[in-house]
Amino acid sequence: MATADPMQATFIRSDNNREVKFLAVFCIGKKINKPTIKINIKSDKTIININKFNLKLYK
């Protein structure tokens, strides 16, 4: 039976109202290794970096 029960909503609101980049990284577990995450913005591309993984996103 479908219901309507109490729950919580969470959202991130940016300070910038024209252009913004969000990089969200998730993992599950009691003991986790905190990842190194970066957004590297260059003139022709953006590189998202998670530990040793790089993904180039061209404009």
Added chain:
Amino acid sequence: MVQISNFKRIFDATVLSDIKIWANYEVPYNAYKDMAYIPILNKQRHKISLDYIFYGTIGLPNIKNIKINSVHYSNTGYIYLRKGNISDYNEIRINYKNQFDRSEHDRLTTFFYHNNRQIDFTIGRITYFSDMAEWMYDTAAHNTIVINGNNSKDLPSKLLKIDTNSKNPYAIIETYKSNPLYENVSQKRVVALVEKYFVVYDHIISKKDAVIDRYQYGKYPVKILSKHQEIENKISNLPKEAKFHDIRVYKLGKSAHLLFKNNLHMFIISDYDFNLVIANTKGGYGRSYASNFYQK
């Protein structure tokens, strides 16, 4: 034939439930050779049973050698990125053409699964008789980007690139310039599975001033593990149907570490400062549901 298919359906359902310890999978595995049963059979065979002796298949494939594959349904625009083997894997689902559920403004939402169980949330399906029923259709009821608190349009987006075969599978999706999800706003969303991590990257460009929100639901309550400061609630542009109350606003800077109740960690960074908003609302069934979807 109907009886046989119902027979399999019962076992498929118990794979996900806590009652599976009472179900014996030797006969259905013998009949259907469904790889989904192997992790359970491995556990059940720690003790030799009469079922194993009479009905069991001798030897089972090594579960660590059974890779789970990603799937891309190009006609409907559903992507299921998967990484790992059938007993230990992560999965991200995203939709760039069709809805995941009826009448919902849910394009580019994400679902996270770990070993066939959903580990994040959405609002789910609320009963039609509830005064909150309209809320379940909203874009803000999903793990999406929301502009000015409004719903996104029911339009497809473009898949720029997908790599389902590499060690770290990923997909890059962009809204169409001529028909974006929000007027005057272009969006790019990247999903990836890197090591043990679920990755979601968003780039939003608006031609006009806009309130840009990144919604993420998890098993509540959420804890903020990084530096934060509660600030006055001056939040506007909230989705009307959500009827948010007890709203708390936290200043976080350009990065944050959040922890949901089921030990789901969320690390988020941005190129601009952001605030976290936590609000009470209502949700329906399927907020965190499991699926029985295996790639054989």
